[in-house]
Amino acid sequence: MPQTSAAVASKSNRVHLTRSDLIFDICVYIILGIFSLIVAYPLYFVVTASISDPVAINSGQTLLLPKGVNLDTYRAIFNEKRIWTGYRNTIIYTLLGTALSLFCKIPAGYALSRKDLPGAGIIMKLMVFTMYFSGGLIPTYLVVKGLGLVNKPAVMVILGCVSVYDIIITRSFFVSNIPQEMLEAAHLDGCSNLHFFTSIVIPLSGAIIAVIALYSAVGYWNGFFNALIYLSKQEYFPLQLIIRDLLLVSQAMASSTDGDPHAVQAALRLAETMKYGIIIVCSVPMLILYPFIQRFFVKGVMIGGIKG
Amino acid sequence: MKDSSTAIPTSADVPPRRKRVNPTVKLLKRNWDLYLLLLPALLYIVILHYVPLYGVQIAFRDYNPWDGILGSPWVGLENFKRFFSSAQFWSLLGNTMALSVYSLIASFPIPIVFALLLNQCASKKFGKATQMISYMPHFISVVVLVGIINVMFQARGGLVNILLSRLLGFQDPILFLSHSKYFRHLYVWSGVWQNTGWSSIIYIASLSSVSPEIHEAAIVDGASKLQRIRYVDFPSILPTAVILFIMNMGKFLSVGFEKVYLMQNDANLQVSEIISTYTYKIGILSAQYSYSSAVGLFNNVINFTLLMVVNRISGKITGSSLW
Known part of the structure; x- marks a missing residue:
């Protein structure tokens, strides 16, 4: 009409x-x-x-x-030695883990983005399959045990250093950001793939490196499952496992002051507010960084979204 | 490209110096170093994903560490039978499905609605601020999230109970945490709270790629804002929504272990014990490796089957599928 x-x-x-x-x-x-x-x-x-x-x-x-x-809460929290140990462990796991993640994910993403890599399709399918089907908890546990990693801090760094989802994001980025002509020109000049990757591709991929580094770092920082399954020595516990004890299994702290009922009362009350403080203390790094890094996360979702 | 490809090669032009090299072999020769780049990730995938897949056979054996995987006696479907006939089977399955369906119903449409509204927001600044706030909880760890749930909903001094008594005049605090009937709501809506903003990013991105001309044309045709959402915005995000729905189906029975496990307490165990927490307890805590593997395998097979079925159906009906 x-x-x-x-x-x-x-x-x-x-x-x-x-x-x-x-x-x-x-x-x-x-x-x-x-x-x-x-x-x-x-x-x-x-x-x-x-x-x-x-x-x-x-x-x-x-x-x-x-x-x-x-600031009593914070004073009490900072006097808690376990929090410091947890913080130190988590920082170490996060730094090493992120480095290892980048070392695994970025090159793999690049290699899989190359159409002239024989078998890339099959390898990709094998990787994607693991996103939807896994051996399950116990078979994985037995493998990790077989590798002698149970109760070793290394398990916190190694497990989770490869995520197929991140590799897919990386691959999408390289497919759309590294022009084919550049590679052809490099090949004509006799440049090897490795050399091309380190001296041309890497300098052009700051954005994806930032995205993957942050994804990995948040994963390591917030990780709890692997520590629960594979670690039993307190001294290796990451922050998340420590604060789980303090936040969710607490009450233990209050009972340390015995005798005087007033002191017990006060300690109990302090234990209550400490929960708020602990939530803050272990989210602080994220809260500070959040405004600066959030655009990278969004970018990651966008790159990943292209492929669906 | 060499110009020889344009000329019609005759047998005289091309001297039969070499046998024609298989192109794959040629690529292998030139690109072998790409496999080096792939090696670390591939090793990880093989060792930590495919070796466990081989180890899954302990679900069909009576595994004990001394005899190893192959040495342990084969018992066939014994472990599965034990699980299916156990007292907990139906309650585990029911709890897992209830949490999963409830989560899906609540947490799938809300980000879509949020994105559609945000896209209509007239003030750019307000929209940006809302978006930024909405992402924030996504970066909170599960442990902290459950900690927040606990302090918010505790009976004494919990924010929710304070608000209920202050604003609505409730006399007695509601015992959210120690009543099993609240567990599912807490689980699902805290998930919505944490993830709505983050899940909406992908929709916001596909909405922003809708060409403004379509909207202008719709305005010219006298479409109201609601009609434009219905007929322009919504169809543009539908394919994305379908893909995400399929991917969610692949996790149908793998309700996040961590959050449920952390939220469990003696009072809510009858509704909060799900397959993954059960697998953990019997497997890691009481070391019944074979039985736990069987339960886990059952879970994974259901998930994978559902994924395949939904993917097939969706591919037929909407044309969007994962592969």
């Missing part, structure tokens, strides 16, 4: 919003606003609670601003 659409066109070409559209816009703002509040407020509450007086938290006086500001 060309005539009706033309008539409507002349009406709505004016910048005026129709009333239903205006209502719609307002609804969009309200829904998004509420959504942001639901996401952000609990995090904000944790921050204010961690520096507030326990009694004030319990009576709901810290909903908007902290009350009875003190």
Whole structure:
């Protein structure tokens, strides 16, 4: 119906919003606003609670601003030796693990992006298959045990250093970012593939290296499963396993002060606020880095999204 | 390309100096070093994914470490029979499926709605800020997430109970954590809280690639905003949604072990014991290797079958499939 659409066109070409559209816009703002509040407020509450007086938290006086500001919580947390050990271990695992991840994922992604690599298709299929079918917990455990890695810190670095998903992202990046002509020119000049990779490809792939490094680092930093399964020595525990003990299996701390009921009460209260503090302490590195790194994560999703 | 390819080669032009080299062999010769680049990742995949696949046969044996995999006696489907006839079988399967279906229903459409709304947001700044906030929880570790759930929902001093009594006048705190009926809701909605923003990125990306001309044409035709969402935006993200749905189906029975395990307590165990936590307990904690492997294998086979079926159906109906 060309005539009706033309008539409507002349009406709505004016910048005026129709009333239903205006209502719609307002609804969009309200829904998004509420959504942001639901996401952000609990995090904000944790921050204010961690520096507030326990009694004030319990009576709901810290909903908007902290009350009875003190740093007892943090003092108590930093006196907890296990947190420091956990921090140190996690930092080591994360640094080494990220380096190893890059060493495995980036070259593999590049090799698989080459159409002239015989067998690339089959290798890719074999890799993707592992995303959907695995031997399961026990068969994997037996292999790791067979390698002599159980209760060795190395297990925390090695396990998880290859993720097929990351390799797919890397491959997509190289397919669309390294022009075929460049490779042909390099080959004509007698440049080997390895040389081409190290001196041409790597300098052009800062973006994907950043994305993969951050994906891996967050994975190692937040990793909990492998430590639970393969480590039993406290001294090797990463931060996540330590804070799991402190956050979810706590109460142990309070019982250390025996005798005086007042002291016990105070210790119990402190144990409560410590939970807030611990949440903050182990998220701090992420919270600080978050504004700077989030665009890389988004970029990673985009690159991955191309392939679906 | 050499220009000889354009000329028609006659037998006189091309002297039969060499036998024609198989092109694959030629590529192998030139590109052998690419396999070196692939080696670390390939080694990992083979050792930590394919060797365990070989080891899966202990599910059909009565494994003991002294005799090794091949030395342990073959028992056929004994371990599976034991699992299927065990008292826990139906409750494990039911709990796993309930969590999985509930998660899928809640956490699949919400990011789509969020992305559609965000895309309609008139103010760029507001949209950007909302988006940035929405990603934040994604980077929180499972341990911390469960810690947050616990402090938010605890009976004494928990934010939710404070708000309930302050705003809605509830007299007694609700014991969210020690009542099994709340477990599934807590599990699913904390997941929505954590992942909605992150899961929406992919939709936002495909929405932004919709050509503005289509929207302009729709405006000219007098389409309201809701109609434009329905007829322009929604169809443009449908293929992505289908692919993600299929991938989710592949994880149907592999509800995340970590979060469930961390959220478990004695009070909610009857609804929170799922296949993966059970596999862990019988396998790692009580070292019944063969039985645990059988349970795990059952889980994986169901997942993989579902993935294949959904993928096939989707390929037929919508034309989008994983491979």
